[in-house]
Amino acid sequence: MNKTQQILFDEPGPRARRRIRIATVLGAVLLAGALVAAVYQFASHGELAAARWEPFTTWPIWRYLLNGLWATLRAAAATAVLSSALGLLLALGRLSTHRPLRWLAGAYVEIFRTVPTLLLIYVTLFALPQYGMNFPLFWKLVVPLVVSNSAAFAEIFRSGILALDRGQTEAGLAIGLRRGQVMALVVLPQALLQLAPSLVSQLVGLLKDTSLGFVVSYTELLYSGQVLSSYTHLLIQTFLVVALIYLVVNASLSKFARVLQARNNRGTRTR
Amino acid sequence: MDALTAHLSEFGHGLVTTVELTVVTTVGAMLLGIVVATLRIAPVPLLRAIGTAYVEVFQNLPLLALLVLFVFALPTIGITFPLFTSAAIVIAVYEGAYLAEAIRAGINTVGVGQAEAARAIGLTFGQSLRHVILPQGLRAVIQPIGNICIALLMNTSLAAAVGVVELTQAANNVNLVEAQPIAVFTGAGLAYMLLALIIGQVTGLLERRLAIVR
Numbered sequence: 001m002n003k004t005q006q007i008l009f010d011e012p013g014p015r016a017r018r019r020i021r022i023a024t025v026l027g028a029v030l031l032a033g034a035l036v037a038a039v040y041q042f043a044s045h046g047e048l049a050a051a052r053w054e055p056f057t058t059w060p061i062w063r064y065l066l067n068g069l070w071a072t073l074r075a076a077a078a079t080a081v082l083s084s085a086l087g088l089l090l091a092l093g094r095l096s097t098h099r100p101l102r103w104l105a106g107a108y109v110e111i112f113r114t115v116p117t118l119l120l121i122y123v124t125l126f127a128l129p130q131y132g133m134n135f136p137l138f139w140k141l142v143v144p145l146v147v148s149n150s151a152a153f154a155e156i157f158r159s160g161i162l163a164l165d166r167g168q169t170e171a172g173l174a175i176g177l178r179r180g181q182v183m184a185l186v187v188l189p190q191a192l193l194q195l196a197p198s199l200v201s202q203l204v205g206l207l208k209d210t211s212l213g214f215v216v217s218y219t220e221l222l223y224s225g226q227v228l229s230s231y232t233h234l235l236i237q238t239f240l241v242v243a244l245i246y247l248v249v250n251a252s253l254s255k256f257a258r259v260l261q262a263r264n265n266r267g268t269r270t271r
Numbered sequence: 272m273d274a275l276t277a278h279l280s281e282f283g284h285g286l287v288t289t290v291e292l293t294v295v296t297t298v299g300a301m302l303l304g305i306v307v308a309t310l311r312i313a314p315v316p317l318l319r320a321i322g323t324a325y326v327e328v329f330q331n332l333p334l335l336a337l338l339v340l341f342v343f344a345l346p347t348i349g350i351t352f353p354l355f356t357s358a359a360i361v362i363a364v365y366e367g368a369y370l371a372e373a374i375r376a377g378i379n380t381v382g383v384g385q386a387e388a389a390r391a392i393g394l395t396f397g398q399s400l401r402h403v404i405l406p407q408g409l410r411a412v413i414q415p416i417g418n419i420c421i422a423l424l425m426n427t428s429l430a431a432a433v434g435v436v437e438l439t440q441a442a443n444n445v446n447l448v449e450a451q452p453i454a455v456f457t458g459a460g461l462a463y464m465l466l467a468l469i470i471g472q473v474t475g476l477l478e479r480r481l482a483i484v485r
Contacts, residue, residue, distance in 0.1 A: 009314040009390075009396055012314065020315050020316075023313075023317075024315055024316070024317045027317045027318055027321065042348050044348075045349050047347060111460075111464065113467075114421065114425070114464045114468075115425075116425040116426075116428035116429075116439060116463060118428040118431060118432065118439050119428060119442070119456060119459055119460060119463070122442070122446075126447070127446070127453065127456055204330075204331065207333075208332070208334070209333070211336055212335060214335055214339065214432060215432050222333065222339065225339075229344075235347050236340075236344040236345070238344075239336070239339060239343070239344045242336060243332055243337075243340060246331065246332055246333060246336055247328060247332055250330075251331045254330070
């Protein structure tokens, strides 16, 4: 039990314990009611029949969906590498002592932080081909994702660099390092360590963004589900399974981010 | 430029739909966020578990997957809503998870003494939450909530992928007719930036008016 939970109520006495029991029973009844209603809806439309779920115990169906997941992970990996690299450059640009560079990087970040990714996807799908830039399908998804995610990464990097104690930079300069050296040898290694959890959380967001492959018709996980369901007509089953796969992958990543965060918190306390 | 002026009404309709969708879902998501944040700090373990599960599920599923599930798959078990309503429900539920986390972070900033004082004068859990904790907690996270609202604005564009003709889709439709992508998409992008700017300004105003300087 953490701090928040403790501040709002004391150790329960007999009456409070009774009330907690009543609320537990009520909550359980409501939850069970919702579950029964859901099962009833499924059953009354024949979606609970064994034949409509059986395909999901067969390997070919899973192979197809796992191929989709593989494509999702590939797109996510490419986006992550490119947009974190670009994001780091943008963050350094925004913090540079060179005014035009600062202004340019700032404009890029402010613009692409407030333009929807889908709009960028439409641009790569419908506008760029007119100007002779017709990317392969994979890049039609990855390029817009990189453009918008790099702005998000830039903000994460910048906040991490700014959050670091100024004394670190000053000490670096005092022992005669150049600005670039201070950044590379002193500031970045420490900032990146502190930022690791936020970067992993951003990975979850980025992985979710790859579901826009649905619009590009790049067969990542969600679009694979769409293709599969148009063959099998098992709409709700397919999309529930797809959602479950997303949930497992992303929840593991989120868990990893929390572990990193906990490790960082421990680190700062002992220091 | 002609492409923009000749199709002002289409752009206008798209813009209005985007604004409507943003306003409706912001209100819905805010209410859901408060409820879920309350569940997560309730004295009842089962309710806490429900709140945690809600946040965990909706922060880890892609919004587009939820939209597709809700709009295309739920009708097969007899659950159908008008398209706009479906999109609004899904986006509100999705963003509700993010707002719940932001609000919980706000509640965490309220001093332990405040909660203890509230209990000492005999307020119940609900009363101390309503009169003491939430008013202070919410004021501490106005900026993060504003950022989530901007993210929500951008996420309303995903409703286009399931057929809602909002700003992004309107731009796309106009471009299909006019084939002037640069003017059309730049116009739409500028409109989004303007809306985000307005949200940012309102957030800043609220922050200056309401934030507690400690």
